[in-house]
Amino acid sequence: MNVHLSDLARIAAAPSRIIAGLMSGTSLDGLDIALCEFTGSGSETKVKVLHFITMPYSQQFKEELKAISFKTQVELQKVTLLNAVIGSYSAKLILEALKIWGYQAAAVDLVASHGQTIFHAPISLHQLEPYPNATLQIGDGDHIAVQTGIITLSDFRQKHIAAGGEGAPLAVYGDYLLLSSTDENRILLNIGGISNFTYLPGGKNPDLVFSTDIGPGNTLMDQFVQLNYPGKYYDQDAAIAKSGTPSPALVKALLAHPFFEQSFPRTTGPELFNLSYLQNAKEVSGQLALSKEDTLASLCEFTAISIVTAIKKAIGDQPFKVYLSGGGMHNPLLVQKIGEGLGFSLNNTADLGIDPDAKEAVLFALLANECVAGGQTDFGHRRGIPGVTMGKISLPA
Template identity: 50%
Template sequence: MNLQIERLYQISRKKARLIIGLMSGTSLDGLDIALCRIAHAGKITKIQLEKFSTMEYDDEFRTRVREVFAKRHIDQQLFSGLNAYIGITHANLINAALKQWNIANSEIDCIASHGQTVYHAPKSLTKDQNWPNSTLQIGDGDHIAVHTGIITLSDFRQKHIAAGGEGAPLAAYGDYLLFSHPTENRFLLNIGGISNFTFIPSHQTKLKAYATDLGPGNTMMNQYMKTHFDTEMDKDAQMAKTGCVNEDLLNQLLAEEFLKLPFPKTTGPELFNLIYLQRAQHSSKTTDLPHKDVMATLNRFAAQAMVNGIRSQTEGLTDIAVYISGGGLHNPLLFDYIKTSLPACKVQSFATLGIDPDAKEAVLFALLANETLAGNKSNVADIKDSPAVCMGKISLPE
């Protein structure tokens, strides 16, 4: 018998597993590494975040990924190389984190790797009903397994699409298993590059949990700051705070068809990018706005799309709480606008639920791997419009 298969079998039968969850989002700030101790599976899952670190990418890594990221026309040689290069880079960052934490690689049961999304193309983007939904995450799992010596699960989104979904948001599965509440109706709002929420109804309603993307989170603000000021973000909204929201531009930005589609739906920077902004500026005759006003408007656009999305789902509900995670939580202008615009909801940081908000998505992938190893699809059969599947491809180190 292949000893690695035997190891896999033993891991799946353990009472608790030590799983490293990885997330590398659209903002390319770094690789989020969450070391989780996970006991059981399904609704009785117990999870403890033992360590968390965002290992920063260097400029070369960011530049190379940006050459293909969300682009329709790319250099195939670079693209092929990136699949290996990202896998090796991620493996090196995991090895470095484990060394910092003084933990031997052999203590880890498995790695759950999201990879780097390079293109996300649901039918709402392609507008072609005869072409499949598709999404692509690169950073090959075999490279991670070989370079860390740890069994690796990767490429989680393909099964979701194969079974009828759009490949995202996968957050619904973990959020539903971990954060259901007897009396509180919960929106778990994540503000990454793209904003998305998971709605988890209280046990008193007959509603079902689901997750959906909403629109841009930080991505358009980041792209604008990168292009005009060569910085990665508008830290603490310093620029947006000094500008004025331009209502004509804001209304034009909010007119996008995607924002009116019913939930659940998914999107990405393939739609919400600076070309989208330029078109909206032309249509609204606001091409000569000062940068600070554009940033104030982009900030409001992101916040308003989130507020509109949540408001549209709260009718008839009481005891509503919104828990915010992702980098946008640290943007005070975004946070304050969302909070004041949703007076019927208790709006607070996701940290209130006991997990570091920056670690949420990496923890989610650890949990998905745990379900694949030790759970079964019936654990996640109750999520609206999302297939009941266990996800992730398994790479053995030898």
């Protein structure tokens, strides 16, 4: 037997596994790395987050990613080259993080790499018959495995699509296994570039659990800041948005898209919610002369309303709590508006034992653990959450 397959069998049968989960989102700001210790699988899964760090991307690397991300037409050679570059860069950052933590690569059983999404194309967005749901994450897993010497799982979203889902969001698996409650209805709200939530009804009935994208999280606000405020990548502490006043006409136009009428679960990305979307809404609402401050305030209002509306639609009249994660939880104005819209203050996943900044990286580590050591969990029969194992396995050289 191949020695690496023997290693994989040993890792799968071991009582615990050390897995490094990697996540890089649509904000393109850096690589989140969560070093986790897992015991068990499925409903018996336990995780301890040993270390977490965000390794920032260089300015040049950010610009290269932006040049190929979320565009219908890009230079194919550039995509091909960056697939290898991102894999190698991820390996470099993993090794740097391990050195910071005092870990040898040999002490890590698996790497779970989400990769970098450069285009997400569900049928609801592309509407091209007879083409199926599709998504593309780059950052080759073989490069990570060879350069770190660690068995690597990557490309998780493809199995979800092959089994009937839309490739996103995948948080439902980890949220259900790690963060559901027997007696509390929970909304696990993640505000990244795109906002999404997992609905976890008390009682842990898998047939009632689902995860869905909501719409824009940080992406429109970040894109607008990057275009209009050179040197800034986001509105830190909502300082700019706080100085403006939302335009009701613009907010109404931003909300007037068929996507928001779609049933749950649904999925989207910056392919839809981008500066062209904002420009069209400004034209429709007659707000082309709106100030930058008022525009950013309007985008924050739009994001908050879309989140509050979706949660209320999903939960109905039941009592529930909201637990936040993702970069948007650091936007105080956005969090304030969501809380006001729901009528109560929000918690974050630290209250459930998971660092909210690390949550997505932890969840991909969990998917790797489930692929290698689990795979028998009943995730219910709702559309969009096929009970499948995800991740392609790359072996070291």
